Amino acid sequence: MAETRHALTLRARAAHVVATVLAGRALDAALDEDRAQHGRHGLVEELVIGTVRHTPRLLAAATPLLKRPFRKADQDLQALILIGLYQARFMATPTPVAVSEAVAATEALGKPWAKAVVNAVLRAAAKGDASARDDLNHPEWLVARLKAAWPDAWRSILAANDERAPLTLRVDTKRIARTEYLQRLASAGVSAHAHPLVGTAVVLDHGTQVPGLPGFGEGLVSVQDAAAQLAAPLLAAGAGDAVLDACAAPGGKTGHIAQSAPEAHVTAVDNDPARVARLRQTVERLGCGARIRVLTQDLVSDTLADLFQRILIDAPCSATGVIRRHPDIKLHRRASDLPPLRLAQARLLDRLWQNLTPGGTMVYATCSVLPEENEDQILEFLERTPDAREEPWSFGAGRCGRAGWQFLPGEAGMDGFYYARLVRRP
Ligand SMILES: C[S@@+](CC[C@H](N)C(=O)[O-])C[C@H]1O[C@@H](n2cnc3c(N)ncnc32)[C@H](O)[C@@H]1O
Numbered sequence: 001m002a003e004t005r006h007a008l009t010l011r012a013r014a015a016h017v018v019a020t021v022l023a024g025r026a027l028d029a030a031l032d033e034d035r036a037q038h039g040r041h042g043l044v045e046e047l048v049i050g051t052v053r054h055t056p057r058l059l060a061a062a063t064p065l066l067k068r069p070f071r072k073a074d075q076d077l078q079a080l081i082l083i084g085l086y087q088a089r090f091m092a093t094p095t096p097v098a099v100s101e102a103v104a105a106t107e108a109l110g111k112p113w114a115k116a117v118v119n120a121v122l123r124a125a126a127k128g129d130a131s132a133r134d135d136l137n138h139p140e141w142l143v144a145r146l147k148a149a150w151p152d153a154w155r156s157i158l159a160a161n162d163e164r165a166p167l168t169l170r171v172d173t174k175r176i177a178r179t180e181y182l183q184r185l186a187s188a189g190v191s192a193h194a195h196p197l198v199g200t201a202v203v204l205d206h207g208t209q210v211p212g213l214p215g216f217g218e219g220l221v222s223v224q225d226a227a228a229q230l231a232a233p234l235l236a237a238g239a240g241d242a243v244l245d246a247c248a249a250p251g252g253k254t255g256h257i258a259q260s261a262p263e264a265h266v267t268a269v270d271n272d273p274a275r276v277a278r279l280r281q282t283v284e285r286l287g288c289g290a291r292i293r294v295l296t297q298d299l300v301s302d303t304l305a306d307l308f309q310r311i312l313i314d315a316p317c318s319a320t321g322v323i324r325r326h327p328d329i330k331l332h333r334r335a336s337d338l339p340p341l342r343l344a345q346a347r348l349l350d351r352l353w354q355n356l357t358p359g360g361t362m363v364y365a366t367c368s369v370l371p372e373e374n375e376d377q378i379l380e381f382l383e384r385t386p387d388a389r390e391e392p393w394s395f396g397a398g399r400c401g402r403a404g405w406q407f408l409p410g411e412a413g414m415d416g417f418y419y420a421r422l423v424r425r426p
Pocket of ligand 1 (some may be wrong): 250272297299314
């Protein structure tokens with residue numbers, strides 16, 4: 001009996017988090033708040049993340065069955081229905097069980113009056129067609145742009161977005177060889193394998209609690225997608241180089257740059273104070289905090305006086321390449337977000353180019369799959385910047401467009417990512 005009550009509370013918790021995300025809150029922030037209040041729980045995480053991942057198609061199945069929409073104050077009931085439907089369709093929970101759990105959870109939400117409607121809608125929705133089309137699970141504007149940009153790959157992008165992303169670690173190979181770290185994982189009972197293309201990357205075969213991983217506290221490993229692990233090698237900072245990591249927080253790439261070039265002078269800048277605080281924690285854990293100058297500054301409106309031999313711009317972007325990690329992007333991102341993002345990216349390129357020494361290298365990166373933020377942005381930059389040239393590079397996955405290198409989500413198990421390497425003529 002106690003166990004049943006516990007499970008109901010978990011479902012009510014999940015409904016509350018999902019309702020908050022549907023109301024506009026970022027998934028990570030909503031989950032963090034729930035964890036801080038109640039502690040992390042695997043079932044809550046699964047129900048919340050899975051339901052958010054499939055929300056558009058779950059809503060398409062459930063909404064037409066409602067006589068009228070739920071009031072704003074009752075969005076948790078709508079979330080409860082979506083969660084029940086997610087369980088029935090994607091967690092192999094028998095429909096009668098999913099329905100009865102959702103109905104019972106109305107009590108835990110303090111809304112027992114809603115039992116009948118939750119029961120009726122969920123039962124009818126679960127009977128509906130479960131083979132929903134992939135494009136029903138993404139906003140129309142995004143599907144249209146993906147079709148135009150990637151006529152041969154848009155379907156696989158949508159399918160990859162609906163999958164769970166693997167948990168990938170970056171090993172500080174200056175301190176421990178990847179094979180040795182894999183042995184440490186095996187001794188700790190954690191099953192993992194080496195990424196086939198990225199020499200620092202280890203992919204865990206199952207999700208796990210990251211802080212408990214061997215060596216995590218000492219900074220031997222960081223959580224970082226394999227595509228993101230290519231930024232520091234592309235930048236190729238050397239001893240004595242002044243390096244600017246613009247748009248640096250929460251510091252994943254700053255840490256990698258500082259660890260791989262211990263003799264470089266790294267400056268990390270971001271305009272978001274809360275994220276800068278996380279960056280400081282990251283580089284402290286990695287043991288390189290003392291070597292990094294950290295600034296909280298807006299690089300679109302403020303000027304930096306210094307010159308750098310290497311500059312990384314990991315630009316603010318639509319994040320359309322990391323939907324599998326952050327499925328709420330599908331719910332929150334609008335087509336109207338694109339023009340201001342494009343403008344900020346162009347300004348960052350133009351302004352920071354003035355901080356690059358002649359002969360220096362700038363790496364421009366995004367986690368977007370939209371050409372307007374990637375190769376179009378770089379082609380326009382090259383056209384208006386006579387002393388810039390692209391330094392081509394290639395890799396065993398992804399594709400070369402008219403400028404830069406694009407990874408689509410899921411290719412070689414990696415996130416969707418874009419890189420262009422630019423050199424300032426001496
Ligand atoms: C893609 S994230 C960076 C991720 C980071 N490089 C990492 O690997 O952990 C982009 C960052 O750009 C920052 N940003 C956006 N506009 C900015 C601006 N005008 N000046 C400085 N930073 C900015 C955001 O706060 C955000 O942290």
